[in-house]
Amino acid sequence: MYELMAWLEASALAEFLRGLGVWTYGLVNLVHILGIGTLLGSVLLLDLRLLGAWNSIPLPTIARPTVPLAATGFVLAVCSGVAMLSFNTTEYHGNPFLYIKLPTLVVALANVAIIQRLSAWRRGMAGNASQPGDRGVLAVAGAVSLLLWLTVVACGRMIGYW
Numbered sequence: 001m002y003e004l005m006a007w008l009e010a011s012a013l014a015e016f017l018r019g020l021g022v023w024t025y026g027l028v029n030l031v032h033i034l035g036i037g038t039l040l041g042s043v044l045l046l047d048l049r050l051l052g053a054w055n056s057i058p059l060p061t062i063a064r065p066t067v068p069l070a071a072t073g074f075v076l077a078v079c080s081g082v083a084m085l086s087f088n089t090t091e092y093h094g095n096p097f098l099y100i101k102l103p104t105l106v107v108a109l110a111n112v113a114i115i116q117r118l119s120a121w122r123r124g125m126a127g128n129a130s131q132p133g134d135r136g137v138l139a140v141a142g143a144v145s146l147l148l149w150l151t152v153v154a155c156g157r158m159i160g161y162w
Helices: 002-009 012-019 024-050 059-087 096-117 119-126 134-159
Strands: none
Touching (some): 012 024, 024 059, 096 119, 119 134
8 A cells, every 4th residue: 555655646646736836735625625515515415315304305306416516526525635645645654544534435435326226216216106115225325325424524534633
């Protein structure tokens, strides 16, 4: 892992970013925060709906705007996160929060793919009548999603304090 970190820190991207000036890291950090806010805000709304909040609002009404917003926030957060990490990557070697965050991020993405393949999700998004157990399945999916994304964000926050 250290070799990959050293490669990123010595990469053309890192050199380019460091050469842009003193404000670069702060601006990249701002983009990262905006991405995280967009991602987590969208995920929070959708997952709370899956957990049973706002049941009077159809799932597609909440999912149609939040899913693309979450994807946009994710792309912003990942791109800016890699950029921020590239400034001094090797300093994070051994940081336990980084080693928790990255695998949890992968699991959270896999969870998104799983949720979108659930029959309960597909029925809900199509506006079809739910089957017995759909609410429970979607509630578990929402709870797992929320736990994973909150873990990613919390670990990301703690990386800088280790």
